[in-house]
Amino acid sequence: MDNTTRIEKVQAQLRRKKLDALIISEPHNRRYLCGYSAMDHDIGESSGILLVPARTNPILLTDFRYQIQAEQEAGEIKVMLYPKGLLALLKTVLPDMGVQKLAFESHYTLHSVAGEMEETFKKLNISLHPLTDLVEEMRIVKDEEEISKLRKSVLLNEAVFEEVYQTITPGQTEIEIALAIENAMRKKGAEAPSFETIVATGKRSALPHSVPGNVAIKKNKALMIDMGLVLDGYCSDMTRTFVPKKATKKYLKIHRLVRKAQLAATEAIHAGVSASSIDKIARTIISDAGYGKQFGHALGHGVGLAVHENPRLSSKNRKHLRAGMIVTVEPGIYLPDWGGVRLENMVVVREDGCEVLNKNTTWLDI
Amino acid sequence: MDNTTRIEKVQAQLRRKKLDALIISEPHNRRYLCGYSAMDHDIGESSGILLVPARTNPILLTDFRYQIQAEQEAGEIKVMLYPKGLLALLKTVLPDMGVQKLAFESHYTLHSVAGEMEETFKKLNISLHPLTDLVEEMRIVKDEEEISKLRKSVLLNEAVFEEVYQTITPGQTEIEIALAIENAMRKKGAEAPSFETIVATGKRSALPHSVPGNVAIKKNKALMIDMGLVLDGYCSDMTRTFVPKKATKKYLKIHRLVRKAQLAATEAIHAGVSASSIDKIARTIISDAGYGKQFGHALGHGVGLAVHENPRLSSKNRKHLRAGMIVTVEPGIYLPDWGGVRLENMVVVREDGCEVLNKNTTWLDI
Numbered sequence: 210m211d212n213t214t215r216i217e218k219v220q221a222q223l224r225r226k227k228l229d230a231l232i233i234s235e236p237h238n239r240r241y242l243c244g245y246s247a248m249d250h251d252i253g254e255s256s257g258i259l260l261v262p263a264r265t266n267p268i269l270l271t272d273f274r275y276q277i278q279a280e281q282e283a284g285e286i287k288v289m290l291y292p293k294g295l296l297a298l299l300k301t302v303l304p305d306m307g308v309q310k311l312a313f314e315s316h317y318t319l320h321s322v323a324g325e326m327e328e329t330f331k332k333l334n335i336s337l338h339p340l341t342d343l344v345e346e347m348r349i350v351k352d353e354e355e356i357s358k359l360r361k362s363v364l365l366n367e368a369v370f371e372e373v374y375q376t377i378t379p380g381q382t383e384i385e386i387a388l389a390i391e392n393a394m395r396k397k398g399a400e401a402p403s404f405e406t407i408v409a410t411g412k413r414s415a416l417p418h419s420v421p422g423n424v425a426i427k428k429n430k431a432l433m434i435d436m437g438l439v440l441d442g443y444c445s446d447m448t449r450t451f452v453p454k455k456a457t458k459k460y461l462k463i464h465r466l467v468r469k470a471q472l473a474a475t476e477a478i479h480a481g482v483s484a485s486s487i488d489k490i491a492r493t494i495i496s497d498a499g500y501g502k503q504f505g506h507a508l509g510h511g512v513g514l515a516v517h518e519n520p521r522l523s524s525k526n527r528k529h530l531r532a533g534m535i536v537t538v539e540p541g542i543y544l545p546d547w548g549g550v551r552l553e554n555m556v557v558v559r560e561d562g563c564e565v566l567n568k569n570t571t572w573l574d575i
Numbered sequence: 576m577d578n579t580t581r582i583e584k585v586q587a588q589l590r591r592k593k594l595d596a597l598i599i600s601e602p603h604n605r606r607y608l609c610g611y612s613a614m615d616h617d618i619g620e621s622s623g624i625l626l627v628p629a630r631t632n633p634i635l636l637t638d639f640r641y642q643i644q645a646e647q648e649a650g651e652i653k654v655m656l657y658p659k660g661l662l663a664l665l666k667t668v669l670p671d672m673g674v675q676k677l678a679f680e681s682h683y684t685l686h687s688v689a690g691e692m693e694e695t696f697k698k699l700n701i702s703l704h705p706l707t708d709l710v711e712e713m714r715i716v717k718d719e720e721e722i723s724k725l726r727k728s729v730l731l732n733e734a735v736f737e738e739v740y741q742t743i744t745p746g747q748t749e750i751e752i753a754l755a756i757e758n759a760m761r762k763k764g765a766e767a768p769s770f771e772t773i774v775a776t777g778k779r780s781a782l783p784h785s786v787p788g789n790v791a792i793k794k795n796k797a798l799m800i801d802m803g804l805v806l807d808g809y810c811s812d813m814t815r816t817f818v819p820k821k822a823t824k825k826y827l828k829i830h831r832l833v834r835k836a837q838l839a840a841t842e843a844i845h846a847g848v849s850a851s852s853i854d855k856i857a858r859t860i861i862s863d864a865g866y867g868k869q870f871g872h873a874l875g876h877g878v879g880l881a882v883h884e885n886p887r888l889s890s891k892n893r894k895h896l897r898a899g900m901i902v903t904v905e906p907g908i909y910l911p912d913w914g915g916v917r918l919e920n921m922v923v924v925r926e927d928g929c930e931v932l933n934k935n936t937t938w939l940d941i
Contacts, residue, residue: 313686320685322686323686324705
């Protein structure tokens with residue numbers, strides 16, 4: 210699906226909702242619709258918005274720092290600069306376009322900014338209408354071009370993992386390994402890590418959200434690595450857990466249980482099945498073995514331009530999976546005084562099953 | 576000023592405004608008030624909030640991923656977990672505390688989240704009150720303990736710069752140099768870079784916001800490095816521009832002009848002078864030499880727990896500087912077909928002048 214088609218879909222929805230235009234501020238949505246790849250330093254430091262009128266061509270509004278990048282990336286879409294700020298420009302652009310009902314992304318607009326907009330536009334008889342997840346809903350199902358990009362992102366991530374895995378030696382610190390991973394990512398052409406790399410040894414691997422520390426890894430302790438990168442805009446996300454030298458019996462038992470849950474859930478994925486039923490398959494295997502309470506998070510999440518997006522594979526999500534969705538399958542067991550094991554792959558939902566994007570099998574079936 | 580004093584100051588303001596409690600969601604404010612140092616992955620993935628009642632002790636609310644860190648860092652402040660989400664916990668905690676008027680940080684709350692809160696709390700007869708910059712205003716003036724931390728951050732940043740500067744060789748790429756800088760930061764003990772390191776060669780240095788690319792640096796072309804790190808929570812931010820081998824006459828002329836503007840502005844800083852007048856001093860020197868339009872940004876910004884905070888040294892900010900404020904002084908000249916020069920130091924405003932925190936003089940006075 211090219212950008213023009215995507216924008217036409219947004220416009221059709223605006224017309225259906227009787228809205229005159231939509232401000233796209235969420236960076237992944239902006240990139241999805243027009244190719245402009247700048248991210249925001251943070252939500253308060255925007256690198257621009259895409260203004261999509263219901264009936265005429267969209268415009269990309271940004272400031273002079275991003276002008277060259279915007280013009281190069283946004284193709285035929287007109288770029289306008291706001292030397293005096295976004296609101297000042299909108300005050301002239303919107304009435305020129307005849308906009309009276311303006312929608313904005315409520316989930317990526319600060320409350321204070323919405324307040325300022327409301328006050329400014331009231332004087333121009335423009336009303337504001339919050340919208341949520343309109344473009345995110347479009348992004349959930351990937352087309353084959355996107356799947357191909359996600360596949361490349363996964364494979365590059367695995368190449369980085371394999372290169373660094375070969376050099377891992379007891380005595381190295383978590384931080385050293387995390388740095389080696391992030392350096393290899395950039396040297397191999399990734400735009401950036403898709404999230405802060407997790408390298409956690411021993412008991413520290415029992416924290417699903419561990420931050421790498423100045424802690425030496427040990428030859429007989431679990432080492433959990435959760436890593437991902439961005440390639441051509443698309444994210445990868447993979448977890449491997451292993452023992453640098455010799456695994457204990459207990460480690461092997463827990464690891465095999467996690468892998469069993471992962472395989473069973475993967476096996477069950479296909480278009481039409483509910484997300485919660487897939488979560489349940491993995492959770493039941495882990496619970497039946499007595500570790501239900503030690504699997505404290507959802508089984509997986511969607512991955513695309515954002516590393517965490519819909520659909521969630523969780524007990525709460527009753528929605529059905531659709532062909533072209535891409536999700537992680539990542540069961541885990543975390544024992545506070547011992548450590549944790551998590552194994553994570555990415556899969557594409559297909560009509561009759563699923564395609565596992567990961568090819569790396571290091572320390573999966575042990 | 577210890578955390579208890581800071582919280583008491585917030586509470587006094589809440590009582591003055593007749594508000595019962597304030598939700599602190601902005602990560603730097605959270606850290607400033609209670610020491611909890613987790614950052615948010617992004618605004619939609621919060622690592623917790625600090626609830627400050629007007630009259631009783633504050634509580635830190637977070638989820639199980641951050642429990643250990645929160646308990647270690649927040650000292651005597653009680654930590655509560657929200658296994659079912661923040662709103663679910665607030666629904667029981669706020670009525671127990673007798674909260675009827677609840678304030679929140681409008682500048683760090685999503686419009687959609689504020690909407691959900693409003694709907695949820697209405698049923699409990701709790702009204703919502705947006706506040707902006709209450710804690711940010713407290714953070715503008717630094718005490719000597721904070722200044723000491725900022726000084727250490729600046730000096731470590733300079734040590735990293737000097738180490739990498741010694742190894743810079745024509746033929747290296749921008750990305751390689753940026754990686755060397757960020758690696759050295761972490762090896763020397765920084766928490767993280769305070770922003771994405773800028774390394775820009777030749778014409779690319781004419782973009783104030785350049786992202787390092789796979790571009791080899793050249794021996795006779797300008798090389799701009801803008802870098803900063805976080806140490807013990809506090810940020811540094813420094814720019815140096817230089818020529819790896821031999822500078823042209825034109826380069827020397829522009830560089831000396833930028834330095835002249837920097838020195839004159841620095842000379843004029845002291846408590847009581849307006850921010851805009853300092854910007855004007857640098858801008859006049861550059862304009863008089865014919866480059867006014869090529870200095871397209873403000874002269875400087877505050878630095879503290881955040882790398883960009885108030886006060887801004889800009890033509891629009893008429894406010895007076897106060898002793899203990901810390902600002903960058905960073906004039907620049909950017910010529911699209913040639914390149915740019917920016918020089919940036921950090922200074923502390925003192926009663927009778929200012930203290931330049933930077934000691935590194937590489938390529939300043941040439």
